[in-house]
Structure formats: C-alpha cells, structure tokens
Amino acid sequence: MEDSIFYIGNFSQSGREDLEDLEFNEQVHAVGIGAFYACPNLSRVVLNKNLNYIAPLAFAACPSLKEVAAGSNIIALAPSAFAREQKSLQDQKARDFAKSFLLKNPSYKCEGAVVHNAKWRSLLFAETKDLRSLSFPRGTKSIGWFAFDGCELLEEIDIPPTVEWIGERAFSNCSGLKKVTLTKSVRQIEQAAFMNCRALEEFKIPKGLEEIAPLAFSGCEKLRAVEIPLSVRSIGEAAFEFCSSLEKVTVSKWCQIEDGAFDKGVEIHRL
Numbered sequence: 001m002e003d004s005i006f007y008i009g010n011f012s013q014s015g016r017e018d019l020e021d022l023e024f025n026e027q028v029h030a031v032g033i034g035a036f037y038a039c040p041n042l043s044r045v046v047l048n049k050n051l052n053y054i055a056p057l058a059f060a061a062c063p064s065l066k067e068v069a070a071g072s073n074i075i076a077l078a079p080s081a082f083a084r085e086q087k088s089l090q091d092q093k094a095r096d097f098a099k100s101f102l103l104k105n106p107s108y109k110c111e112g113a114v115v116h117n118a119k120w121r122s123l124l125f126a127e128t129k130d131l132r133s134l135s136f137p138r139g140t141k142s143i144g145w146f147a148f149d150g151c152e153l154l155e156e157i158d159i160p161p162t163v164e165w166i167g168e169r170a171f172s173n174c175s176g177l178k179k180v181t182l183t184k185s186v187r188q189i190e191q192a193a194f195m196n197c198r199a200l201e202e203f204k205i206p207k208g209l210e211e212i213a214p215l216a217f218s219g220c221e222k223l224r225a226v227e228i229p230l231s232v233r234s235i236g237e238a239a240f241e242f243c244s245s246l247e248k249v250t251v252s253k254w255c256q257i258e259d260g261a262f263d264k265g266v267e268i269h270r271l
Contacts, residue, residue, distance in 0.1 A: 005027045005028070006027060006028060006029045006030065007028070007029065007030045007031075007032060008028060008030070008031045008032055008035040008036075009032050009035065010032040010033040010034060010035065010055075011032075011033065011034040011035065011037055012032065012035055013035055013036050013039070014034055014035070014036060014037040014038055014039065015037070015038050015039065016036070016039050016042075017039070017040055017041055018041075019036070019039045019041060019042045020041050020042060020043055020044070020064075021043065021044045022036070022042060022044065022045045022046070023045075023046040023048075024045075024046065024047060024048040024051060025048060026048045026049065026050050027050070028048060028050070028051060029050055029051060029052050029053065030051070030052060030053040030054075030055070031051070031053070031054045031055060031058045031059075031081075032055050032058070033055040033056050033057055033058065034055075034056075034057040034058065034060065035055070035058050035059075036058060036059050036062065037057055037058075037059075037060050037061055037062075038060075038061040038062065039059075039062050040062070040063060040064060041064055042059070042062045042064055042065050043064045043065060043066055043067065044065075044066070044067045044068075045059065045065065045067070045068045045069070046068075046069045047068065047069065047070045047071050047074070048071050049071035049072060049073055050071070050073055051071055051073060051074060052073055052074060052075050052076065053074075053075070053076045053077075053145070054074065054076070054077040054078065054081045055078055055081065055145065056078040056080045056081060056145070056146060057078075057080055057081060057083060058078075058081040058082075059081055059082050060080060060081065060082065060083040060084070060094070061083065061084070062084075063084065065082070067101075068082075068097075068101040069101070069104075070101055070102050070104075070105050070108070071105075072105060072107035072108075072117070072119050072120075073117075073119075073120065074102075074117060074122075074124065075117060075120050075122035075124075075142055075144060076122070076124070076142070076144035076145045076167050077098060077102075077124050077125065077144060077145070078125070078144075078145045078146040079091070079094050079095045079098060079125045079126075079146060079149075080094055080146065081094070081098065082094040082097045082098050084097070092128065092129070095125060095126075095127065095128065095129075098115070098124075098125070099115050099127060102115060102124070103115075107119040107120075108124075109137070110127060111135075111137050112134070112135035112136070112137065113126060113127045113128065113131055113135075114126055114127060114131075114134070114135075114136075114137065114147075115127060116137045116140065118137070120141070120142075121137070121139045121140055121141040121142070121162070122140070122141065122142045122143075122144060123136065123137065123140050123142065123143045123144060123147055124144045124147065125144065125146065125147045125148075126147065126148050126151055129148075129149075129150045129151050129152070130151075130153060131148070131151045131153060131154060132153045132154065132155075133154070134148070134154060134157055136159070136160050136163075139162050140160060140162055140163055141162055141163060141164050141165070142163065142164060142165040142166075142167065143159075143163060143165070143166045143167055143170045144167045144170065145167040145168045145169060145170065145190075146167075146168070146169045146170070146172070147167065147170045147171075148170060148171050148174060149169050149170070149171070149172045149173050149174075150172075150173045150174070151171075151174050152173070152174060152175045152176050153176055154171075154174050154176060154177050155176050155177060155178050155179070155199075156177075156178060156179045156180075156181075157171070157177065157179070157180045157181070158181045159180065159181060159182050159183070159186070160183075161183040161185045162185060163182075163183075163185060163186055164185055164186060164187050164188070165186075165187065165188045165190075166186060166188070166189045166190060166193050167190050167193070168190040168191045168192060168193065169190075169191070169192045169193065169195065170190070170193050171193060171194050171197060172192050172193065172194065172195040172196055172197070173195070173196045173197075174194075174196075174197050175196065175197065175198045175199060176199055177194075177197045177199055177200055178199045178200060178201065179200075179202070180194070180200065180203060182204065182205070182206045183206060184206045184207045184208050185206070186206045186208075186209065187208065187209065188209075188211075189205075189209065189212070189213060189216060190213055191213040191214050191215055191216065191236070192213075192214070192215040192216065192218065193213070193216055194216060194217050194220060195215050195216070195217070195218045195219055195220075196218070196219035196220070197217075197219075197220050198219065198220065198221050198222060199222055200217075200220045200222060200223055201222050201223060201224055201225070201245075202223070202224070202225045202226070203217065203220075203223060203225075203226045203227070204226075204227045205226065205227060205228055205229055205232065206229070207229040207231055208229070208231050209229065209231060209232055210231055210232060210233050210234070211232065211233065211234045211235075211236070212228070212232055212234070212235045212236060212239045213236050213239065214236035214237045214238055214239060214258070215236070215237075215238050215239065215241070216236065216239045216240075217239060217240050217243060218238050218239065218240070218241040218242055218243075219241070219242045219243075220240075220242075220243050221242060221243065221244050221245060222245050223240070223243045223245055223246050224245040224246060224247070225246075226240070226246065226249060228249055228250065228251050228255075230251075230252040230271060231252075232251060232252065232255055233252070233254060233255055233256065234255065234256045234257075234258070235251070235255060235256070235257045235258060235261045235262075236258050236261065237258040237259065237260050237261060238260050238261065239258075239261045239262075240261060240262045240263070240266070241260060241261075241262075241263060242263065243262075243263060243266075244263065246262070246263070246266055247265075247266060247267060248266060248267035248268070248269065249262070249266060249267070249268055249269070250268075250269040250270075250271060251268065251269070251270060251271070252270070252271060253270040253271060255270075
C-alpha cells in the first residue's frame with residue numbers, strides 16, 4: 001500500500017540510511033507493515049498524538065533505535081513492530097521495549113500482564129506470550145492487532161461485554177485455546193483473529209455481527225460446531241479453511257459466502 005498523508009505504506013521507507021530522528025506530523029494515523037524496517041541509523045522516533053495504529057515490523061531491525069515517545073491515541077500496536085534483529089513476530093525483547101516507552105506516558109498502563117491504553121480503553125498486547133490466564137482491564141473496548149498471537153498456554157477466554165472490536169490476528173496461534181465466550185457487544189472481528197486456534201472446538205458468533213472476515217477461523221482443526229447468527233451478511237475467503245472437523249453450518253439465505261470460505265464437504269443450510 002502506498003503512502004498517503006494519513007498512512008505510511010508497507011515497507012515504503014525501509015532501509016533508509018538517512019533517517020536518524022523521526023517525528024510524525026499530526027496527520028499520520030497509521031504506520032504500515034515494515035514501514036521503517038531495517039533503517040540502520042534511526043535512533044529516535046516521536047509518535048504524534050493522532051497516531052492510532054502501528055503494524056507488525058513497522059520499526060523492526062532498526063539497531064540504533066533507543067528512544068520512542070508515544071502520544072496517547074494508540075489503540076493497536078503489534079508487539080513485533082519493534083523486533084530488534086529479524087522478522088520475528090514473537091520477540092520478547094520487542095514487547096519489553098514497547099512496554100518501556102509506552103509506560104512513560106500516563107495514558108498507558110500494565111495490568112494483569114497486559115499493556116493497555118487506559119484513556120481509550122484499548123488492550124494493546126500481552127506482556128509475555130507465556131500468559132496462562134487473561135484478565136481484561138475494566139471497561140476494555142477493543143483488542144489490538146496481534147495482541148495475544150502465539151499465547152499457546154491460554155485455554156479459556158471470557159471477553160467482557162464492553163468489547164466492541166477484536167483486531168487482526170488478536171488470538172491467532174493460541175494453539176491451546178479451547179473456549180471463547182463473547183457477547184453481542186462485539187461488532188467487528190478482524191481478519192485471522194482466531195486463525196490456528198487448533199484446540200478450539202466450539203464457537204458462538206455474537207448476534208449483530210454482520211461480517212466474518214477472511215481467515216477468521218482458518219486452521220481451527222478441532223472446530224466442530226459454530227453458531228452463525230442470521231445477522232451475518234458475508235463470510236470472507238478462507239474464513240473456515242482447514243477446519244477439518246466442521247461438517248455443517250446454518251446461515252442466512254442473504255449471506256454472501258466467498259469462494260473457499262469453507263472446506264469442500266461442509267454442509268451449508270440456508271434459512
């Protein structure tokens with residue numbers, strides 16, 4: 001994706017040797033995947049107060065980066081954004097670094113082993129991928145990109161009724177996850193949110209949800225039952241791909257199902 005005044009595109013500035021001190025203007029709202037990947041001399045970054053989203057690997061492999069100043073509006077920050085040495089999505093040092101500079105701003109807190117934006121009630125990421133249980137900060141409204149990706153020891157998640165948005169890959173690769181409880185407050189579940197949750201057997205999609213994003217449950221090989229409410233109007237590409245235990249689903253007759261949304265052989269009943 002190309003740069004715009006609001007968005008720094010994927011890998012668009014990567015490898016630049018001239019960058020040392022970077023300060024975003026207030027129009028920038030998002031930094032794309034690997035936007036500043038491998039900028040060897042980048043040592044200081046100032047994130048403006050209107051910046052909302054920082055994608056995976058955005059500032060990864062920048063060995064000189066020592067200082068980051070964060071504004072208060074970040075609602076999604078993939079931990080790998082600050083991976084130091086390679087294209088790693090599971091870099092604990094990156095989590096520690098992001099936590100260290102965020103907590104210098106009073107808008108961010110670390111509670112229950114999760115880092116969140118208390119001002120905007122946005123859960124950003126787990127303090128460690130070895131998380132065994134999850135306690136949501138009071139009033140949490142959103143769960144950010146890659147927030148719990150690879151937290152293999154999580155088995156049950158009870159998402160509180162205040163949550164409205166679950167970000168891309170928020171719970172992907174949580175291979176031990178067996179049970180997820182959602183309420184009708186959830187209005188949007190982004191792409192690949194529960195991808196490769198291999199132990200997940202049942203999932204009840206909240207009433208009112210209108211779209212199941214691409215790859216949302218791809219690779220959930222033990223998923224044998226999924227309740228899809230009649231409110232769902234579209235099911236994206238590969239949403240239930242490689243769900244080998246899933247045999248049948250019931251959906252609205254108005255629901256648009258993209259090619260490859262389900263594996264061949266899954267019975268689709270229309271109401």
